[in-house]
Amino acid sequence: MHKSLLICALVIAGCARVENIGQAPKFTPVQSNTESLAMLTPGLPMRAEPESPLDQASLWDGGRQSLLGDRRAVRRGDILTVVIEIDEKAEISNSSKRSRKGSESMEIPNLLGIPQRFDPKLPEGASLGSAVDLSSSSNSGGDGSVKRREKLTLRVAATIVDVMPNGVLAIEGSQEVRVNFELRELLVSGFVRPEDISRQNEITSDKIASARISYGGRGQITDVQQPRYGQQVADIFLPF
Structure with a gap:
C-alpha cells in the first residue's frame, strides 16, 4: 500500500515536468488574470462627459483626450508604467575578543610543624607545604561579516485593479x-497614491506601498539549477 502511494506521488510529480520536455515553457494566459478583469469592468467616470461634440473638439478642454488633459492613470483599468530601480548595498562586520587569566597559590611551610611531621609519611614528592595551587585561563573570540549587494533596473506596465475608498490605487x-527555452517572469503589485504618479504616467518602485516584486523564471536552465524534490526533503530531515 505504501509503495503504491509512493509510486503515485512520483508519477504525479513527474507529469508536471513532462510537458516541458523538448519544448519551451508556455506563457501564462492573460484572459483570466485580475488585470484583464479590471479592464473589462471599468469604474465610474470621474466627471460628466461634454455636452456637445464642439466641446470634445476644443483644444482647451480639460478632458483626458484633449491636448492639455491629464492622462495619468486614475481609474480602474487604466495602465501606468512602474519603474523598478533597486541598488542596495549592506555591509555589517562584527568582531569580539575576550581573555581572562587567574592564578591562586597558598603555601603553609610552617604551620605548628605539621608539614615537617607529616611529609616523611607521605608518598615521595608529596608535601603539605604547598597546600593549594590553582590557575585558570579562558579565551574566546568571534568574527561575523555580512555583505549583500542587489541591483535591479526594470520597467513594466501595470494596471489599476481597484480604487480604495481613500483614493489609493x-x-x-x-x-x-x-x-x-527559458521564460523570464516579472511580477509587481502594491498600492500607490495618485499624486505620486508623474506627468509621464510613471511611478517608481520606492513610492509603492506593500510592494511585491518578483523577478524569476522557469525553463530548462532554471530546472537544472534547482535541486530535485528528494534532495530538498533530505536537506530538511538530515541533521548533517
Whole structure:
C-alpha cells in the first residue's frame, strides 16, 4: 500500500515536468488574470462627459483626450508604467575578543610543624607545604561579516485593479519574456497614491506601498539549477 502511494506521488510529480520536455515553457494566459478583469469592468467616470461634440473638439478642454488633459492613470483599468530601480548595498562586520587569566597559590611551610611531621609519611614528592595551587585561563573570540549587494533596473506596465475608498490605487502588473527555452517572469503589485504618479504616467518602485516584486523564471536552465524534490526533503530531515 505504501509503495503504491509512493509510486503515485512520483508519477504525479513527474507529469508536471513532462510537458516541458523538448519544448519551451508556455506563457501564462492573460484572459483570466485580475488585470484583464479590471479592464473589462471599468469604474465610474470621474466627471460628466461634454455636452456637445464642439466641446470634445476644443483644444482647451480639460478632458483626458484633449491636448492639455491629464492622462495619468486614475481609474480602474487604466495602465501606468512602474519603474523598478533597486541598488542596495549592506555591509555589517562584527568582531569580539575576550581573555581572562587567574592564578591562586597558598603555601603553609610552617604551620605548628605539621608539614615537617607529616611529609616523611607521605608518598615521595608529596608535601603539605604547598597546600593549594590553582590557575585558570579562558579565551574566546568571534568574527561575523555580512555583505549583500542587489541591483535591479526594470520597467513594466501595470494596471489599476481597484480604487480604495481613500483614493489609493491598487495596481498589478506582469511581464513574461521567453528566450529560447527559458521564460523570464516579472511580477509587481502594491498600492500607490495618485499624486505620486508623474506627468509621464510613471511611478517608481520606492513610492509603492506593500510592494511585491518578483523577478524569476522557469525553463530548462532554471530546472537544472534547482535541486530535485528528494534532495530538498533530505536537506530538511538530515541533521548533517
